[in-house]
Amino acid sequence: MSGALFPRERTEVAPGAVHVPGWLSVERQRELVAACREWARGPVPMRHTVLPGGGVMSVQTVCLGWHWQPYRYVRVAGDVNGARVAELPGWLVELGRAAAVEAYGDAGAYAPDAALVNFYDGDARMGMHQDKEERAGWAPVVSLSLGDTCVFRFGNVEGRGQPYTDVELESGDLFVFGGASRFAYHGVPKVMPGTGDPAVGVTGRLNITLRQTGLD
16 A cells, blocks of 8 residues: 555565665656657557567557567567667666666666567556566666556566566556566566556556667
8 A cells, every 4th residue: 555654665576676666756757658658659659569479469569779579679660660660768768777776776887778668558468578688688677667556576587487576566666677686577467447646647557668688
């Protein structure tokens, strides 16, 4: 439960995996929502990703910097419209570095060059998976939540099953995972419709994840 009576506290969910509740101000959240709307229009628009086996993800995604096309990064979105992916803006890179400082006290050489913006409606889910297409495996993943609260399931590096920890991510929350937890399986088994602050300006859940690909 959130609020002044029961404040949510910063938590290290696993070694290198840090949850910082309420890291983004409402004003900054609104700015990010407005930016997400612009990014969703293209040049490569937001879409439901089609997996190699023919399955279609319930989450909708738009990419910046590098286009994630299962299971690799490319500059041109051959699986969508053949356009070159939009650049990752410098201010978002700096926000990612600030997030790493918040989580670890020092951003080091962290310089994200790709972002995946995922939109979840009330029925969307994300199965347990690893973020493992990046060559810079030492660099953490930075996750920013906007809109509706979700259950974020953070697991282990061995497989999709237990042990795992379920964390409620609310609008404005920061979650960073690196180090020993960089390749932990994780997913979103549930979104809670109608739980977001109307002042943020989005119905549903937006998640921005920043990565350093290690690609030229």
